[in-house]
Each structure stands twice: as structure tokens, then as C-alpha cells.
Amino acid sequence: MASSLIDRPAGRSGLAAAPATLERWLTGPRFGPLPSRSVREPPPLLSFEFFPPKSEALETQLWTCIRRLEPLAPRFVSVTYGAGGSTQERTHATVLRIVRETSLVPAAHLTCVGASSAEIEAIARRYWEAGVRHIVALRGDPPPGTPYVPHREGCAYAADLVALLSKIADFDISVAAYPETHPEASSPGADLDNLKRKLDAGASRAITQYFFDTAVYLRFLDRCLAAGITAPIVPGIMPVSNFAQAVRFSALCGASVPGWLGELFEGTENDPETRRMVAAVVAAEQVRLLQANGVDEFHFYTLNRPDLTYAIAHILGVRPRVAADIG
Numbered sequence: 001m002a003s004s005l006i007d008r009p010a011g012r013s014g015l016a017a018a019p020a021t022l023e024r025w026l027t028g029p030r031f032g033p034l035p036s037r038s039v040r041e042p043p044p045l046l047s048f049e050f051f052p053p054k055s056e057a058l059e060t061q062l063w064t065c066i067r068r069l070e071p072l073a074p075r076f077v078s079v080t081y082g083a084g085g086s087t088q089e090r091t092h093a094t095v096l097r098i099v100r101e102t103s104l105v106p107a108a109h110l111t112c113v114g115a116s117s118a119e120i121e122a123i124a125r126r127y128w129e130a131g132v133r134h135i136v137a138l139r140g141d142p143p144p145g146t147p148y149v150p151h152r153e154g155c156a157y158a159a160d161l162v163a164l165l166s167k168i169a170d171f172d173i174s175v176a177a178y179p180e181t182h183p184e185a186s187s188p189g190a191d192l193d194n195l196k197r198k199l200d201a202g203a204s205r206a207i208t209q210y211f212f213d214t215a216v217y218l219r220f221l222d223r224c225l226a227a228g229i230t231a232p233i234v235p236g237i238m239p240v241s242n243f244a245q246a247v248r249f250s251a252l253c254g255a256s257v258p259g260w261l262g263e264l265f266e267g268t269e270n271d272p273e274t275r276r277m278v279a280a281v282v283a284a285e286q287v288r289l290l291q292a293n294g295v296d297e298f299h300f301y302t303l304n305r306p307d308l309t310y311a312i313a314h315i316l317g318v319r320p321r322v323a324a325d326i327g
């Protein structure tokens with residue numbers, strides 16, 4: 001379903017004096033339009049990521065976000081696990097409240113950092129007993145400023161965690177993937193081998209680190225296929241509403257920030273309204289382009305703010321369901 005590249009006329013056709021726009025139209029590449037989509041077609045599958053709140057005010061913000069997004073009936077919502085396992089109890093409490101009070105299917109993030117296999121097993125069993133069937137299995141990051149050191153009696157890498165979880169119960173397991181290669185990987189090929197190991201160990205899908213250049217993700221899909229990876233590689237979408245913060249985040253996690261993105265946000269530092277509109281357009285263009293390339297699963301990093309995610313889901317063709325449908 002790639003968007004069609006329409007044949008361009010050969011040669012520059014002697015247009016030296018033509019206006020620049022006309023010359024570009026006649027001599028540059030021409031792309032077909034993004035395909036229009038009927039809302040009667042099945043909507044894409046969405047999932048939403050939240051982080052556990054640190055304070056009462058943030059708890060209210062999170063639950064406003066969850067309630068706003070719930071009618072979009074995502075296939076699951078995931079709750080992150082703070083660096084170094086620092087949010088273990090808050091993650092657990094948030095996941096359990098989702099089970100108790102919503103129609104949503106929760107996925108709990110779980111990391112290897114600072115935990116023995118016995119501790120990980122106890123957490124996983126607690127989730128299973130509470131009815132949680134989906135785990136996002138990660139190595140995790142150590143607290144800022146410290147290098148990653150595997151726990152002596154724990155899992156060194158996410159692949160080991162997937163293997164451990166698979167032995168504990170029949171969890172649905174998601175893992176992380178890096179279209180721009182994980183910053184600590186010895187090479188892109190080694191990182192891809194690692195992704196394959198995680199899937200072979202029992203994970204059923206990968207969710208990608210966010211990216212801004214759609215071509216980077218599409219090339220990554222080609223590399224995954226060439227490496228024999230056929231599990232879904234769900235693109236992680238980060239709607240950017242605070243550009244400066246996105247630049248800081250991206251430097252830490254190895255996502256590149258294209259120059260054009262900075263130029264789009266330039267001058268909006270003190271203009272939140274324009275910034276939000278730019279943010280919506282950037283994310284909408286990204287998901288529409290992915291959709292035009294046949295992508296029909298998306299994972300949104302909501303940052304516990306619903307508005308951009310809701311609007312982009314709408315653009316993707318997702319409509320709220322009434323309570324009776326969600327059941």
C-alpha cells in the first residue's frame with residue numbers, strides 16, 4: 001500500500017526562466033495523495049502508555065486522561081515502571097485500579113533493574129493473580145548517572161526476563177525495539193539479533209522507541225523482515241507538545257530529532273496555542289504517512305495528556321464507542 005510515485009517528465013524541459021514552483025512541479029518527484037479512508041473500514045489498533053503518578057494532582061491528571069481515552073477502546077493500555085524499579089508500588093496500584101475501575105485491558109511494564117529473579121517472579125505472580133495478562137518486558141534503565149549492572153541473581157537482559165515470564169504463566173508479552181538502534185548496542189545488527197532473541201523467547205510483539213522520521217521506521221521494518229522477524233513491530237508515537245523537553249528526552253534515549261522539526265516549532269516557545277496546533281499537525285502527518293504505508297497498529301506515548309492522542313486517533317479513523325459497546 002505504498003503511496004504511488006507518479007512518473008515525472010524526463011529532463012528539465014528548457015524551463016530556465018520558469019517560476020521556481022512551476023519548475024519544481026515539472027521536474028521534481030511527484031507523489032500521489034495520501035489515500036482517503038472511509039470510517040467504515042476497520043479502525044487501526046491502538047494502545048496507550050501512561051506513567052504512574054507521583055502526587056495527588058498528577059493522579060487526578062492521569063485519571064482524567066484515562067477517562068477521556070477509554071471510549072476509544074484501545075486494545076491495551078500500559079503503565080511504565082520508573083528507572084531502577086523506583087515506581088514498583090505505584091505502577092502496581094495504577095494497573096490494579098485500571099483492572100478494577102475501567103473496561104480497559106492493562107499491560108504492566110516490568111524491568112530487570114535491581115531485582116532478583118525471585119522478586120520478579122513474585123511481582124509477576126501478583127499481577128497474574130489480579131487478572132493482569134499482559135507484561136511489557138524490559139531491561140530498564142538504571143537511575144540517572146549510573147551504569148547498568150545486572151543484578152547478581154536476576155535477569156541481565158530483557159530476553160532473559162521474557163524467558164522467565166514465559167515460564168511463570170501464559171502472559172502476553174511485549175518488548176522494546178529501536179528503529180535507530182539502542183544506544184548501548186554494539187552494532188545495529190547485534191541489536192536486531194537481540195530483538196529476535198526476545199521474540200523467540202516468547203514475546204508476541206515489539207513496540208518501538210519513538211521516532212520522528214517515518215522513513216527510519218519503514219527501513220527498520222525492512223531490516224526486521226530481512227532478519228526473519230515477522231512479529232508485529234508497533235510504531236511508538238510521541239506527540240510532541242514541548243519541543244525543548246523532546247530534545248532532552250531524545251538525547252537520552254537515542255532518538256534523532258530532525259532539523260525540520262526544530263524549525264517547525266521555532267518561535268512557538270511563548271505561544272502555547274500555536275505550539276499545540278503545530279504538534280497536532282506533525283503527529284497527524286506522521287501517522288497518516290504510516291497509515292498510507294499499510295501500518296494499522298499504533299502505540300501512543302500519552303505522557304498522561306489525552307488531547308493530542310485523542311485528536312490523532314480521530315484522524316486515524318478511531319471513534320469513541322458507547323459504554324454498552326465497550327462492555
Ligand SMILES: Cc1cc2nc3c(=O)[nH]c(=O)nc-3n(C[C@H](O)[C@H](O)[C@H](O)COP(=O)(O)OP(=O)(O)OC[C@H]3O[C@@H](n4cnc5c(N)ncnc54)[C@H](O)[C@@H]3O)c2cc1C
Pocket residue numbers: 079080081082083084085109110111136137138139140141156157158159175176177182183184185186190191194198207208209210236
Ligand atoms: C516501548 C518502550 C517502553 C519502555 N518502558 C520503560 C519502562 O517502563 N521503564 C524503564 O525503566 N524503561 C523503559 N523503557 C526504556 C528501556 O528500559 C531502555 O531503553 C533500556 O536501556 C533497554 O531496555 P530493553 O528492554 O530494550 O533492553 P534489552 O533488550 O535487554 O537491550 C539492552 C541493550 O543490551 C544489548 N544486549 C542485549 N542482549 C545482549 C547480550 N546478550 N550481550 C550484549 N548486549 C546485549 C542490546 O542490544 C541493547 O543495547 C522503554 C522503552 C521502550 C521502547
